[in-house]
Amino acid sequence: MGEKLQLQIMRCLVLALLVNAAIQSSAAQLAVGFYANTCPNAESIITETVTQKFNQAPTSAPATLRLFFHDCMVEGCDASVIIASTPGNTAEKDAPDNLSLAGDGFDTVIRAKEAVEAKCPGIVSCADVLALATRDLVALVGGPKYPVQTGRRDGRISVASAVKLPHANNSVDQLVAIFAQKGLNQTDVVTLSGAHTIGFSHCSQFSNRIFGFSSNNGVDPTMNPGFAKSLQLACPQNVDPSVVVNFDVTTPTKFDNAYYKNLRAGEGVLTSDEVLFTDGRTKGLVTLYAKKSGTFSNAFVAAITKMGSIGVKVGNDGEIRQDCSKVN
Numbered sequence: 001m002g003e004k005l006q007l008q009i010m011r012c013l014v015l016a017l018l019v020n021a022a023i024q025s026s027a028a029q030l031a032v033g034f035y036a037n038t039c040p041n042a043e044s045i046i047t048e049t050v051t052q053k054f055n056q057a058p059t060s061a062p063a064t065l066r067l068f069f070h071d072c073m074v075e076g077c078d079a080s081v082i083i084a085s086t087p088g089n090t091a092e093k094d095a096p097d098n099l100s101l102a103g104d105g106f107d108t109v110i111r112a113k114e115a116v117e118a119k120c121p122g123i124v125s126c127a128d129v130l131a132l133a134t135r136d137l138v139a140l141v142g143g144p145k146y147p148v149q150t151g152r153r154d155g156r157i158s159v160a161s162a163v164k165l166p167h168a169n170n171s172v173d174q175l176v177a178i179f180a181q182k183g184l185n186q187t188d189v190v191t192l193s194g195a196h197t198i199g200f201s202h203c204s205q206f207s208n209r210i211f212g213f214s215s216n217n218g219v220d221p222t223m224n225p226g227f228a229k230s231l232q233l234a235c236p237q238n239v240d241p242s243v244v245v246n247f248d249v250t251t252p253t254k255f256d257n258a259y260y261k262n263l264r265a266g267e268g269v270l271t272s273d274e275v276l277f278t279d280g281r282t283k284g285l286v287t288l289y290a291k292k293s294g295t296f297s298n299a300f301v302a303a304i305t306k307m308g309s310i311g312v313k314v315g316n317d318g319e320i321r322q323d324c325s326k327v328n
């Protein structure tokens with residue numbers, strides 16, 4: 001009798017624990033419409049501000065998309081990349097590896113956050129503003145418009161020495177290894193690299209492919225010779241280090257699948273771009289995306305959603321930063 005009662009009590013306890021765990025874990029996850037009750041206009045305020053910024057400076061689109069990537073790769077998607085250095089700390093954004101992140105990405109987030117903060121102070125994280133602004137900008141340049149999961153909280157740590165990002169000269173093995181550390185796989189490498197369908201690269205990032213390459217008269221043999229000529233003209237040796245070229249020679253400001261068509265034509269700008277086509281493991285996917293823009297589009301939404309969940313802080317972790325450039 002007593003034992004039966006004890007067993008029942010135990011069962012109830014286990015059940016209660018399970019239910020509690022389920023509630024806690026579901027509360028501790030990202031969700032589309034996270035601010036529906038606490039700041040119902042958050043997404044529309046961000047869209048409006050971001051559209052204004054885009055109209056003034058269209059380069060805000062590539063700048064912000066790249067900023068989101070760099071944020072997620074270091075300490076998770078927690079807006080740590082936006083924190084400014086202080087006298088005692090060199091922040092992520094000032095690491096040599098920040099690879100010259102363009103100022104318009106930072107400005108986009110700071111402006112959108114200020115607009116949201118004016119309506120709902122202390123509610124919406126800088127990390128979510130960055131994720132939502134990226135979504136809006138991708139749509140503004142002709143890419144897919146997708147629902148964004150929100151509920152990220154902002155990090156309080158940003159150190160330059162933690163910045164380890166892929167490099168322009170990386171092989172597929174190196175890219176896959178760096179992405180794998182963040183839970184992204186080979187498919188994600190190929191799909192997310194499609195972001196290079198917009199934006200710019202400084203000449204220094206590929207000059208080793210057009211001058212002084214070990215074979216083929218100094219030019220990377222995987223590069224289309226005509227394309228190599230045009231890059232040599234745009235980026236002569238000793239060029240001003242601020243000079244940039246478009247990543248996508250065909251539709252430089254449009255978010256489409258032209259990046260993959262370019263790779264097939266030997267018109268990838270970086271080594272890390274062209275290797276996706278020359279390496280047999282990734283060639284098939286490049287070809288598929290080049291032929292089927294809808295397949296790329298859907299895959300990009302899935303991959304950037306996955307990227308946007310890397311190491312996120314939720315629940316009581318982190319904070320809601322007031323000013324995106326410094327911790328509270």
Ligand code: HEM
Nearest residue numbers: 062063065066069102166167168192195199200201202272
């Ligand atoms: C696969 C590994 C990757 C490598 C090696 C890489 C490398 C680079 C390099 C070297 C630049 C040029 C920087 C400069 O000269 O200023 C660049 C720009 C850019 N990257 Fe990547 N990237 C990678 C993946 C990604 C991903 C996953 C995204 C976003 C989802 C992304 C988005 C961008 C954008 C949009 C630009 C243009 C930025 C601008 O015009 O301001 N990249 N990337």
Ligand SMILES: *[C@@H]1O[C@H](CO)[C@@H](O)[C@H](O)[C@H]1NC(C)=O
Nearest residue numbers: 093094095096098100101102
């Ligand atoms: C990137 O880091 C370099 C130092 O390595 C710094 O001079 C530059 O201002 C940084 N860029 C941005 C946008 O913070």
Ligand SMILES: *[C@@H]1O[C@H](CO)[C@@H](O)[C@H](O)[C@H]1NC(C)=O
Nearest residue numbers: 097166167168169170205208
């Ligand atoms: C690749 O690029 C990184 C960063 O610019 C540099 O430190 C490294 O020496 C380069 N490696 C090769 C093989 O060119």
Ligand SMILES: *[C@@H]1O[C@H](CO)[C@@H](O)[C@H](O)[C@H]1NC(C)=O
Nearest residue numbers: 184185186187188302303306
């Ligand atoms: C990569 O991950 C996605 C899910 O995020 C999965 O659909 C895909 O099959 C994986 N690809 C590889 C090559 O493991």
